Amino acid sequence: MSREMNSMQRFEAALNHQTPDYAPISLFGGIFETHFVPGMDVIKYGSSGLNMAKAHIAFHEAIGTDTIYCLSDMGIIAQGYGTRMQLPTAPDIWMGLGKFPIKSPADWENLDVLDPRIDGRMRLYLDACTIVRDKYGDTVPIGVSLMSPITSATHICPMEDVMVHMITEPAALKKGLVSLTGTVTAFVNECVANGASFIGYLTTRASKEITTIDQYREFGAPSDEEVFRKTPSAAHIPHICGVEPMFELVDEWRSKYNNVKAISWWSQGATPNLKDAKAKWPKLTLMSGIDHTNTLITGSPADVDKEIAQSCHEAMHGGGLILAPGCEVSPKTPWDNMRAAVKAARKHGKY
Template sequence: MLSMEMTSMQRFEAALNHETPDYVPVSLFGGIFEVHFVPGMDVVRYGTSGENMAKAHIAFYERIGGDNIYCLSDMGLIVQGWGVRMKLPSEPDIHMALGKFPVKEPGDWEKLEVLDPKVDGRMRLYLDACRICSEKYGDSVPVGVSLPSPFTTTTHVCSMEETLVHMMTEPEALKKGLKTITDTVAEFINACVANGAYFAGYLVTRASWEITTEDQYREFGAPSDEEVFRRTPSMVNIPHICGTEPMFDLVNEWKTKHKNVKAISWWDRGAKSNLKEVKEKWGKSLALMAGIDHTNTLPSGTPDEIAAEVKDSCKTAMAGGGFVLAPGCEVSPKTPWANMRACVNAARRYGKY
């Protein structure tokens, strides 16, 4: 009997909903790595034109495969609209960096105004990239965007140190800024959906105990996250935490309260909680997006070592669905192309249901 292969969209959706896909889907989190798939493209061209961004992701998807398209910008996309200046990259393979911050004094928080994703900052980039990619692939490939949560964004308009000081000394001023940022992020997410985005890699990078306490995050970060989830019913939100001590209980609470929160993405091979522990504790509720070490195996391993890691992760996490094979964060641009291919091939081999 012939078995029908699922489309990438069906595979990804099934995994996120704890249904049974044909194979474990792969989300490669390529970012700057994908810039190299278009001759003559560089980080600045990629980061300043939605058409270029789309070109890079389409070229990568056609060449390497995987099960989604994942637009990934530097951190200035939104906050440039509030006057953050960007610094050009000092080397070819790094993102543009944030320059001077507009919020210096507590009183500056209330000077921020809600931005329009169509015209302010560089948010238009994602709208164009999502439209081009979703027009090309229709419903067969999920298109995603990576964007910072409101609380993460506060530390992109103000320095991390000052933001943490304002949390203690000027909480009401900071909360005024957070309200404006939350309105902007929710609008932006909905505009991405309107242009064909299916999922958001929602960067809650500060929801990690080495940065804030859980009480602090619950007071300052979580209310704005939940507000965003409530206001973006058509986006599949996948909280991503770069840190080493993600607040899994908190993300799991969001999943139980909000239908549009589906999964968590974290660095399972570097964080304190590994794939096995998280699968056992939260894996029946949260879908898990993890399994490949972007700091070590993926850039430096051999294709065989990558296949072994994929095999191990599939064995640990694919049972019962709810597993997407993914690196813990953005892939290093120095990763050999053959290793990315090896990752996809191994997922098709060891991730078969």
């Protein structure tokens, strides 16, 4: 393919399993991005959509990835339900989740559907998307990293209690999940209306070291599928950064819902690895191939180049590869390694 595409065209081609000019590269900056704006910190970033957008734009201009990705702490939805936040314990750490509002199983039955325009800190994404979209128009895809209903449940109630309620109080938990599903659906649709091109759908509990597939099918998947059905204009990329993500489930969603496009996981640390995923799930677009826990932090630019060459070799044939880390990059990542990743994607990812 000779015609040069812009980042949006490149990303959309890969998402739809067609052949772009180059395999696109998406680097989830998160806290790392705050380093590109003088005076910015986690609190300022996490309390203003304008600050978030400033960090996204500065990072994008400096590193040149194919996506802009709104990524925040885990309180962005949960705070709207009353989860208290904790100050970061050190610089370059997200605000943490403090006290949870769900104290007993009966509390699940009293959850409301929230309005993303006014509740919690969901508004930040809407504002950030609008500002970034105004600047780049349709040339750069904007992603939002957004928690699924079951993931959100573990941000308003301790995860161990959610696991217990699956066994002891399934009806109450399911009632709470219906409300959370309403909130997540509304949030996704508002993000799309404000310019988001894809949803990094954090369904991180769909990993077999956390739930069994039967448990996930009973408690997680019904809400996920409801979200997919009610957000027809979104492009979902389920993100599962555990060690045994449920690929079979995501591939099932891809075949059932045409807005479920890809899977994002940690190909160097989880099962399957990139090569096996490409062989076993050939129709699913794969978003991975860069090790954010080792190569990106402690490797040299030459190591990053080598890893991306290998990932392209293993998974770009036939389309359907988006080069990306397995999760948010560390704030300690050397800038040169990030630049080397983008350079390597253009060098080795050419179709």
